[in-house]
Amino acid sequence: MTDHHQPARGKPRVALVTCTELLDLEADDRLVIDPLAAHGVAAEPAVWDDPAVDWARYDLVVLRSPWDYMSRRDEFVAWAARVPRLVNPADVVRWNTDKRYLDELSAAGVPTVPTGWVLPGQPWQPPADHGEYVIKPSISAGSQDTGRYDLADSEHRELAVAHVRRLGAAGRVTMIQPYLTAVDTDGETALLYLAGPQGLAFSHAIRKGPMLAGPDLGTDGLYKVEEISPRTAAADQLAVAERTLATVPGGPQRLLYARVDLIPGPDGTPVLVELELTEPSLFLGYAHGAPERLAEAIRTHLRRP
Template structure:
């Protein structure tokens, strides 16, 4: 089956060429992403890491460009979306990139009936009055790797002042701010990420992982692009899979266009899973935490190389 799929798209150059799109800081790819290189080679596919904003790259020379770790785009989102439109064969697509790199998509999914974490939006120039109690998360609508994200206990006057300053800092930079209640279940149950990969008959559930809590307090502007995550394998519960399927069903254009998807869930106050993020642009796929996942990702890439049946 694999050879047949590749033959369907075999380029005149010989073996298919795939660009695994990354950023300068990870020019050799994230270690998890490197796990797909050998399975791709075994399938006759030449894959290499390529930096998204390298002006010397000839994108039409690749049969497929797969977004993996271009994690420096957040402060240049417009440039990144414009770049995506110039890549002839991009997964996930430029239109998915445009929609998914602005977390206002959460409002669309909520309106479609997907259980999502409640979110207040503060536009640049708008005032924001902090509540007098409760724990909240403040973050920009465009971000990657928990950048510019903080957790605040608004019953604490110092935290409340820091939260107000955080919103003002984002506003002054012209960035839309999100304010969400902190879901305390993440401290015990953790966050569940459900990973889906393309197959011949559409997007399929591949595996799930547990992420431990990452936010310990206010954002104090500490430098650093990536934060350390506590990751372990997890078995997805039926209720989690149901919410994931509901969220994916609401993606504009449908799931047939997707090479991968990651659905991040946390138990809400009643214990039922709620969506915190639907990652379709550059998510870590955690393929090192599930048997066979690197091969499933390689097969997903083969499926996209084959194009429409």
């Protein structure tokens, strides 16, 4: 019997997993296709919930832009568990698609944004202090269903309660975090890691500008446009990223990619906002050689048994 995972049978085939809204992939993801082709690897988009796709025909299935799964997370996680040669692995997908993983990272000593949780049906009132807060669902992407509230404003307080109630009515867990004002000046730093022969290695970093201008009124689209620019990672940011990645269940050596999103905390030291291991934008177009490094990371996983 021929093992369909052996590249010796012919040109290796890689699925780049996307959604129906991005049938031809997100523009940044397309940058890896030519570098893979230059090494004899055929890569093509495949929609995660398309029943016509035979996932077993691929030597590797790479999660890229399945950005419509948030309202069907259980279905998505079940699909991931059925797909052979999926990266990142299905158990990581299950763990990482619900942001309650932040509690685990915090307990492990990773500096994270303080986060509270409101379960569906649980009553909630805004805290008495008059700071700014971010409210969003624990399963989300691209700042969808996310709002920023100034609790010194009585209207914002009412809108914050309505936001939590709206998410709870939809059966969604709400997460509530203080708004870190450094994002308005320093922005958010995303550190990108890609697989190499010795495991995950730092590739590049970018700056994301502030995205949240005010309350969420329940009219968001699929995702919001981000203001992106290249950035040089600082030593303290790299240290937090390495500490974060060391806590990933099963270890970081299994991962194809990782994105660690950081913001300066009140004292200026970096704190984790999110650890993106499922379908992060990798911002390949913002760093010289990044598409080639992702192609090599994919080839590294193709060579694994």
